[in-house]
Amino acid sequence: MPDNANRIVSTILEGLPFTVIAAVGGIALTIVLSLAAGLALLSRSRAVRVIARVYVEGLRGTSEVVQLFWLYFALPALVGLQLVPLYAGILVLGLNHGAYGAEIVRGAVRAVPRSQVEGALALSFTPAQRMRRVVLPQAFVEMLPPFGNLFIQLLKSTALLSFIQVTEIVQRGEQLRPTHGADLPFIYVVELLLYLVLALVITAVMRLLERAACRRIGREPVRNRFLGGVG
Amino acid sequence: MSNQSDPPMIRFDNVVKRFGDNTVLDGFTCRMAPGEFVTLIGPSGSGKTTILRLVMTLERVTDGLIEIDGSPLSHMHRGGKLVPADEKHLAGVRTRIGMVFQQFNLFPNMTVLRNITEAPVRVLGLTPAEADERARDLLDLVGLADKADEHPSRLSGGQQQRVAIARALAMRPDVLLLDEVTSALDPELVAGVLGLLGHIADTTDITFLCVTHEMGFARDVSDRVLMFDHGRVIEDAPPERLFTDPREERTREFLQAVVGRT
Amino acid sequence: MTWDWQFAANSVPLILQGLLVTLQITVLGSLVAYTLGLVFALVRRARIPVVDQLLFLFIEFVRSTPLLVQIFVLYYVFPSAFGIRMSAFVTGVIAIGVHYACYTSEVYRAGIDAVPKGQWEAATALSLPRRRVWTSVILPQAVPRVLPALGNYTISMFKETPLLLAIGVVDLVNAAKAAGNESYRFVEVYTIAGLLFLLLSYPASLLVRRLERRVEPV
Structure with a gap:
């Protein structure tokens, strides 16, 4: 461990709050957009479906870096509104992963057996009640594992925010690089370990949610792969 | 119980149902009196379940008319004419009809009690306390008072089907549709569920429309039995007559095959 | 500021040059990911003690940390630590290739698992040598199933190449930036x-x- 290990660690740790805020904000936005776009993809209205489809394919079809640069460097020139880097980052993280999440929501809703909808229909639930009370709670369980993976992807994507000078973990590390050439291995190990810990936190939270959700519908939770033997 | 002079609870007038080129119901006409217990029998694919699904509005008629208690179900009045019903009209009539499914279709995301109270609260507007009381009375009736807080997946098939029956009754339907309700049950659980249904039929004035392969049950509880074949009713008679002295060759063959099998 | 068609047209040649670099990295990175992923999957299947656990941890580690940091490690740390000096382009191919190999190895594993057990038993009953079982029975059945998933990862790699602008690769986005x-x-x-x-x-x-509709994907 290098002599100035303390200084390096504390500098990189200063970036941690920004990484966490970006990830949490991005995840929150992802959840909202995934639900909205996912249900819109299943709408009876063709217009609504088309709009949702354009959003999903447009965001999945372009690179996240391009989206970030476009929002941060190009959009201000068009509308005269300069976004704070962190907000621009959260917006892109949410918009991008929301497009992937929309497909997760759509798939999970469609996987709920038709007989459940008929059971709800026979009890005269309205379409909205059928979705909210019967279909979504069951689809929710199916969504959790893929959403867990999506959130890990999102966490990894927060590193892109260093491209627009958000002082998150990677950006802090890069600030150290010119003057700490000999300590580079240490710097990157610290960064990687922080991401690993954050990823484990996300996995653990998702695992808890999954267990609770499985219990709610009286099903045995499935074991996850990562550290699956222990959990 | 059945009295043909009463205004019918359900009236089918020349009902046709096609799926693509496949005609599953070919001009079905029938009147069912309030409180009557009508059983539909016949080989699988003969259109029996389709009738239940049409009454439950899970399918739309291709042609013809279905009326519930004198007002159209499959259609509605608009500008002096009958036009195919829209979702709003269907939602209005649907509350009078209940259905018990072959596969129970209990909601796994709710406890037994919630399965029964959810629709009375959300659809009929009962207070939670009222719905709760109604549900517990029904759980008593079906013999599952101690299972109120269980998840459906922890119950046996027979218990799940009892909950499904309680759930349908909680809506106080005028018409209750029974779609092969014992087909998915282990043999030793069948008698209990059928006994419960017989008891309910005897003690309520609900009109029952039942599809079953349990001929003993059909014979015991039905007021009328309709024999279906290829989308048409080929025989319509009281059970004692139909089971002992079938007039149609196809009915005879079918009954022999069913009895021979069980 | 409004859209300037003239400027847009003038930038296209430069951006297309960047696109060519992006495509080269995508294709080469895919080759690395496809082969290395299969090697990972086969090695893990062999269940060699220690190697198996280490490889498992490596794969999970790579999948849980940002590609961008992995690129930095490869580009800045490897030359001094191991004396391996690579161009930014080669670094990019290897970083993306290895990163996605950790994903494709899972795909291969699922594809191999999806081959019915009876196929193994039939091959054993015919006394086929083990290598032969893999090359003529198992893999020919597993690979078609995994093609859609591999294709999706290639598309992902394509969209992640812009990360390499951080080490100076003039990819599509970096070229666009230069033009701007x-x-x-x-x-x-x-x-x-x-x-x-x-x-x-x-x-x-x-x-x-x-x-995906043509084959039974895993």
Whole structure:
């Protein structure tokens, strides 16, 4: 461990709050957009479906870096509104992963057996009640594992925010690089370990949610792969 | 119980149902009196379940008319004419009809009690306390008072089907549709569920429309039995007559095959 | 500021040069990911003690940490630590290739698992040598199933190549940035970059979806 290990660690740790805020904000936005776009993809209205489809394919079809640069460097020139880097980052993280999440929501809703909808229909639930009370709670369980993976992807994507000078973990590390050439291995190990810990936190939270959700519908939770033997 | 002079609870007038080129119901006409217990029998694919699904509005008629208690179900009045019903009209009539499914279709995301109270609260507007009381009375009736807080997946098939029956009754339907309700049950659980249904039929004035392969049950509880074949009713008679002295060759063959099998 | 068609047209040649680099990295990175992923899957299947656990941890580690940091490690740490000096381009191919190999290894594993057990037993009953079982019975059945998933990862790699601008690779986005820098206009260049991504990855994903319907994917 290098002599100035303390200084390096504390500098990189200063970036941690920004990484966490970006990830949490991005995840929150992802959840909202995934639900909205996912249900819109299943709408009876063709217009609504088309709009949702354009959003999903447009965001999945372009690179996240391009989206970030476009929002941060190009959009201000068009509308005269300069976004704070962190907000621009959260917006892109949410918009991008929301497009992937929309497909997760759509798939999970469609996987709920038709007989459940008929059971709800026979009890005269309205379409909205059928979705909210019967279909979504069951689809929710199916969504959790893929959403867990999506959130890990999102966490990894927060590193892109260093491209627009958000002082998150990677950006802090890069600030150290010119003057700490000999300590580079240490710097990157610290960064990687922080991401690993954050990823484990996300996995653990998702695992808890999954267990609770499985219990709610009286099903045995499935074991996850990562550290699956222990959990 | 059945009295043909009463205004019918359900009236089918020349009902046709096609799926693509496949005609599953070919001009079905029938009147069912309030409180009557009508059983539909016949080989699988003969259109029996389709009738239940049409009454439950899970399918739309291709042609013809279905009326519930004198007002159209499959259609509605608009500008002096009958036009195919829209979702709003269907939602209005649907509350009078209940259905018990072959596969129970209990909601796994709710406890037994919630399965029964959810629709009375959300659809009929009962207070939670009222719905709760109604549900517990029904759980008593079906013999599952101690299972109120269980998840459906922890119950046996027979218990799940009892909950499904309680759930349908909680809506106080005028018409209750029974779609092969014992087909998915282990043999030793069948008698209990059928006994419960017989008891309910005897003690309520609900009109029952039942599809079953349990001929003993059909014979015991039905007021009328309709024999279906290829989308048409080929025989319509009281059970004692139909089971002992079938007039149609196809009915005879079918009954022999069913009895021979069980 | 409005859209400048003239400027947009002038930037296209430069951006297309970047696209060529992006495509080269995507193709080469895919080759690395496809082969290394299969090697990972086969090694893990062999269940060699210690090697198996280490490889498992390596794969999970790579999948849980940002590709960008892995690129930095490869580019800045490897030369001094191991004396391996690579161009930014080669670094990019290897970083992306190894990163995605950790994903494709899972795909291969699922594909191999999906081959019915009876196929192994039949091959054993015929006394086929083990190598032969793999090459003529198992893999020919597993590979078609995994093609759609591999295709999806290639599309992902394509969209992640812009990360390499951090070490100076002049990919599609970096080229767009360079074109924009000349006159400090970015609307046109980044819009063109985005459209080029869409133009290539959307049809590609439609193709993968068609493939998914043809084979039984895992």
